[in-house]
Amino acid sequence: MRALLVLLLALIAGPAFAQEATLLRPDRVFDGENAEPHVGWQVLVRGERIEAVGPNLTVPADARVVDLPGMTLMPGMIEGHSHLFLHPYNETSWDDQVLHEPLALRTARATVAARLTLMAGFTTVRDLGTEGAGYADVGLKKAIEQGIIPGPRMLVATRAIVATGAYGPKGFEPGVEVPLGAEEADGDTLVRVVRSQIGAGADIVKLYADYRWGPGEPSRPTFSEAELRLAVETAHSAGRLVAVHAGTAEGMRRAILAGADTLEHGDAGTSEIFRLMHDHGTALCPTLAATDAISRYRGWNGQEPAPETILTKRRAFAAAMVADVTLCMGGDVGVYAHGTNAREMELMVSAGLSPARTLIAATGGNARIFHIDDRLGAVKPGLLADLVAVQGDPTQDITAVEAVRWVMKGGQVVREP
Numbered sequence: 001m002r003a004l005l006v007l008l009l010a011l012i013a014g015p016a017f018a019q020e021a022t023l024l025r026p027d028r029v030f031d032g033e034n035a036e037p038h039v040g041w042q043v044l045v046r047g048e049r050i051e052a053v054g055p056n057l058t059v060p061a062d063a064r065v066v067d068l069p070g071m072t073l074m075p076g077m078i079e080g081h082s083h084l085f086l087h088p089y090n091e092t093s094w095d096d097q098v099l100h101e102p103l104a105l106r107t108a109r110a111t112v113a114a115r116l117t118l119m120a121g122f123t124t125v126r127d128l129g130t131e132g133a134g135y136a137d138v139g140l141k142k143a144i145e146q147g148i149i150p151g152p153r154m155l156v157a158t159r160a161i162v163a164t165g166a167y168g169p170k171g172f173e174p175g176v177e178v179p180l181g182a183e184e185a186d187g188d189t190l191v192r193v194v195r196s197q198i199g200a201g202a203d204i205v206k207l208y209a210d211y212r213w214g215p216g217e218p219s220r221p222t223f224s225e226a227e228l229r230l231a232v233e234t235a236h237s238a239g240r241l242v243a244v245h246a247g248t249a250e251g252m253r254r255a256i257l258a259g260a261d262t263l264e265h266g267d268a269g270t271s272e273i274f275r276l277m278h279d280h281g282t283a284l285c286p287t288l289a290a291t292d293a294i295s296r297y298r299g300w301n302g303q304e305p306a307p308e309t310i311l312t313k314r315r316a317f318a319a320a321m322v323a324d325v326t327l328c329m330g331g332d333v334g335v336y337a338h339g340t341n342a343r344e345m346e347l348m349v350s351a352g353l354s355p356a357r358t359l360i361a362a363t364g365g366n367a368r369i370f371h372i373d374d375r376l377g378a379v380k381p382g383l384l385a386d387l388v389a390v391q392g393d394p395t396q397d398i399t400a401v402e403a404v405r406w407v408m409k410g411g412q413v414v415r416e417p
């Protein structure tokens with residue numbers, strides 16, 4: 001009945017009743033899938049979706065025209081690894097954020113982080129754990145969806161899952177309960193915890209395959225391969241992808257064989273491990289920017305020779321490229337300031353990936369890895385109109401992605417020049 005009424009109204013009122021159309025005229029369009037930008041292309045948006053893309057589009061009589069001179073129009077970028085509930089560690093240490101910051105404070109701060117992320121052109125984030133802030137990401141996501149606060153679309157991991165005894169904060173009298181940065185589970189309990197997090201709103205399941213068991217120790221594996229497999233099977237059967245924190249070669253190997261969808265960090269990955277990732281179709285989120293930020297917090301001035309952790313990271317990234325591992329764009333933002341997500345992209349280019357491939361990783365690539373490419377990550381008809389205009393041509397100079405001038409999310413302009 002309601003649908004019939006809407007149809008009748010549309011027939012009587014004609015085009016005036018149709019959804020508002022906007023014709024965008026940038027210098028060029030980077031479509032999120034092809035390395036070459038399309039010079040002179042235009043994009044027609046109607047309602048929340050992209051209706052047409054190409055050269056010389058006819059301007060519908062009802063369309064508003066937006067000229068974006070000197071700019072490249074591209075898909076809204078997708079941050080592959082964020083923590084909206086963390087803020088830079090040089091402001092407050094991770095331990096102090098988890099132990100001493102009230103949930104309301106963390107949530108208030110996260111709303112600001114969400115707005116900064118959107119204004120920087122990142123219209124979607126995969127948020128990989130609240131780090132002790134419980135299920136607050138589910139509520140933050142709802143506040144954004146309901147239009148209460150501006151922010152990106154969110155894929156949330158909620159609390160994340162760690163092996164008992166492996167995660168922090170640490171260093172207290174044994175047996176005394178302290179807040180933890182994630183939820184503990186082992187063996188068969190993993191099934192229950194994966195399901196309870198999904199039931200509470202997790203879009204993705206995040207597991208830690210390795211961690212520092214004690215202060216000053218190197219990372220070592222936590223879950224067995226069988227435990228990881230059980231968790232991955234439980235998540236997959238519920239239609240959830242699995243992200244696994246893995247920095248050691250053995251943690252990575254177990255996670256790949258267990259069927260993880262993405263590995264986070266991958267610092268000690270060897271050529272052999274990256275070949276295994278490639279063969280299993282496991283994507284890597286390198287998080288170069290987090291390592292860079294932490295090194296700077298420890299006093300590195302950015303000059304060469306870089307500290308060993310940076311060199312290790314660069315070697316791993318190079319080995320992953322040689323093995324043709326699918327690269328996610330995800331920097332672990334939150335370790336460094338929200339809204340500076342482009343740092344990861346600039347470091348990917350410094351580490352040898354072309355600007356165009358880096359841009360694809362941040363748009364169409366991440367959309368494919370996160371299984372959202374049916375609606376996001378490209379400039380093509382039928383997809384949601386999440387679009388960003390940057391000054392200059394980022395396929396020539398990646399730093400152009402910092403020069404965001406205009407942002408649209410779901411057909412709504414949220415930032416204007």
Ligand SMILES: [Zn+2]
Pocket residue numbers: 081082083128332
């Ligand atoms: Zn992280």
